[in-house]
Amino acid sequence: MPLEDNLITCDLVCSGVASPMAWRSYLRYLERHYGELETYEHRPKSFGGKHGSRLPERARFKDGTMAQGAARTKTWSKAYVGRWSLRPTCHDCPFHSMERPADITIGDFWGLSALGGVNEDEGVTLVLQNSRRAEVSRLVEALLSVSRWQEYPANAACNPSQPRLASSPEPNKVRGIFLRGVARAGFGTGFYLALAVAGVRRMLRQNGKNADPALLGKEPVMPPAAGSDSGAKRLQNRLVATKGDCYGCGACVNVCPKGAIRMREDAEGFAYPVIDDDACVSCGLCNKACPRSHGGDIPVERASVAYAVQIEDRERFSKSSSGGAFWGLASRVLLDGGVVYGVAFGDGNVPVHVRCSTASQAMRCMGSKYAQSDVGECYGSVLQDLRAGRKVLFTGTPCQVAALERYVEQAT
Numbered sequence: 160m161p162l163e164d165n166l167i168t169c170d171l172v173c174s175g176v177a178s179p180m181a182w183r184s185y186l187r188y189l190e191r192h193y194g195e196l197e198t199y200e201h202r203p204k205s206f207g208g209k210h211g212s213r214l215p216e217r218a219r220f221k222d223g224t225m226a227q228g229a230a231r232t233k234t235w236s237k238a239y240v241g242r243w244s245l246r247p248t249c250h251d252c253p254f255h256s257m258e259r260p261a262d263i264t265i266g267d268f269w270g271l272s273a274l275g276g277v278n279e280d281e282g283v284t285l286v287l288q289n290s291r292r293a294e295v296s297r298l299v300e301a302l303l304s305v306s307r308w309q310e311y312p313a314n315a316a317c318n319p320s321q322p323r324l325a326s327s328p329e330p331n332k333v334r335g336i337f338l339r340g341v342a343r344a345g346f347g348t349g350f351y352l353a354l355a356v357a358g359v360r361r362m363l364r365q366n367g368k369n370a371d372p373a374l375l376g377k378e379p380v381m382p383p384a385a386g387s388d389s390g391a392k393r394l395q396n397r398l399v400a401t402k403g404d405c406y407g408c409g410a411c412v413n414v415c416p417k418g419a420i421r422m423r424e425d426a427e428g429f430a431y432p433v434i435d436d437d438a439c440v441s442c443g444l445c446n447k448a449c450p451r452s453h454g455g456d457i458p459v460e461r462a463s464v465a466y467a468v469q470i471e472d473r474e475r476f477s478k479s480s481s482g483g484a485f486w487g488l489a490s491r492v493l494l495d496g497g498v499v500y501g502v503a504f505g506d507g508n509v510p511v512h513v514r515c516s517t518a519s520q521a522m523r524c525m526g527s528k529y530a531q532s533d534v535g536e537c538y539g540s541v542l543q544d545l546r547a548g549r550k551v552l553f554t555g556t557p558c559q560v561a562a563l564e565r566y567v568e569q570a571t
């Protein structure tokens with residue numbers, strides 16, 4: 160049996176990932192004001208007696224206090240939703256479409272009430288079964304068997320309330336001011352500086368000095384200064400000339416047989432690969448695995464129906480961002496003896512991709528985290544699991560799913 164038959168991929172309807180540097184700076188900003196952070200939730204399902212999936216961000220601190228709906232905890236979502244903090248490629252991304260690289264797509268079923276369904280603000284997952292493979296159909300049927308669900312024509316999901324199935328988010332003109340401000344002076348200063356500039360721009364209706372959308376992503380990726388890394392004498396950015404050439408997905412790092420590639424953060428806090436020329440043997444595998452430079456070779460599929468899903472397990476539903484479909488899929492794979500890959504908050508509450516073989520590990524992946532995750536060595540680990548004959552469910556952004564698919568193709 161081909162290795163890929165045991166792999167099921169699940170991507171998200173994706174509005175982009177925020178700078179990990181800005182995220183870390185935001186957490187430090189909160190800690191300066193409130194004390195040491197314990198946990199963070201982007202979309203908790205309760206707030207002051209209200210329940211739903213559009214409630215304000217919640218931070219819990221080690222001294223037992225909590226901040227939710229406060230001016231400071233609103234700053235992150237304002238910057239994220241305002242498109243101040245996204246990776247350059249998110250503004251020019253081929254995956255804002257109904258043509259999907261993953262077997263299954265999950266997202267919020269925004270626009271559901273206009274179709275006569277329940278109020279989507281309660282939290283309803285949109286599930287698109289893109290692949291007709293028997294394994295995928297079995298998994299989606301298992302999800303539906305533990306859920307309340309309704310079926311619609313797939314095109315109904317691509318409605319005006321759900322723009323990220325049709326087009327990329329426009330960059331905000333204060334994006335550069337925000338990210339540079341955060342890098343130089345910390346989150347609070349960067350945020351209020353960008354807010355002030357946005358206000359003045361609105362008042363004067365003038366063009367900002369910065370972040371011309373036409374230039375975004377065209378900036379060169381600068382190699383680190385010579386001698387900046389004691390273990391690598393000559394570091395190059397041969398793989399990516401400009402920031403728009405790279406998703407930061409890490410497929411190249413995972414595939415390199417010589418361990419010659421590392422990810423380095425640029426001034427905006429996004430990671431790009433650098434190659435140690437002394438270790439590189441010019442095999443070309445990194446280039447072949449790259450989903451950005453081989454975009455046209457990535458197979459995509461399109462669902463014919465859209466499911467609106469809420470899992471019946473209310474405890475797990477309350478921990479999810481939408482309707483809990485991720486848990487319905489993940490728990491089935493785990494029960495069948497498989498493993499699940501997803502994004503959890505790791506050390507310091509930073510989003511990382513993790514391998515889960517137990518329910519408690521997979522529960523850490525529930526809920527959206529809006530900064531870009533560090534994939535680490537997960538693609539290699541997926542391959543090991545597939546070679547060991549295990550069923551694998553990999554969840555992530557569409558570019559991470561495309562990266563895994565190219566990685567598996569090149570590495571086998």
Ligand SMILES: Cc1cc2nc3c(=O)[nH]c(=O)nc-3n(C[C@H](O)[C@H](O)[C@H](O)COP(=O)(O)OP(=O)(O)OC[C@H]3O[C@@H](n4cnc5c(N)ncnc54)[C@H](O)[C@@H]3O)c2cc1C
Binds near residue numbers: 478
């Ligand atoms: C960065 C980001 C942007 C999104 N943008 C949209 C959007 O514009 N429109 C829309 O309809 N839906 C969007 N979603 C999806 C939505 O927020 C829910 O994740 C989705 O509806 C599934 O919800 P659920 O209740 O079924 O599962 P949940 O329990 O909420 O499951 C969360 C799933 O998201 C994965 N995940 C969490 N954080 C990340 C991350 N940083 N990178 C990669 N994977 C992650 C987990 O591995 C898990 O598979 C986005 C999600 C993320 C992470």
Ligand code: SF4
Binds near residue numbers: 173248252253254557
């Ligand atoms: S798929 Fe990747 S590049 Fe596209 S918006 Fe999501 S994170 Fe950004």
Ligand code: SF4
Binds near residue numbers: 441
């Ligand atoms: S060409 Fe081969 S050895 Fe060199 S960095 Fe790429 S994958 Fe590694």
Ligand code: SF4
Binds near residue numbers: 398408410412431452
């Ligand atoms: S494989 Fe991913 S991280 Fe590496 S260059 Fe390509 S897009 Fe960037």
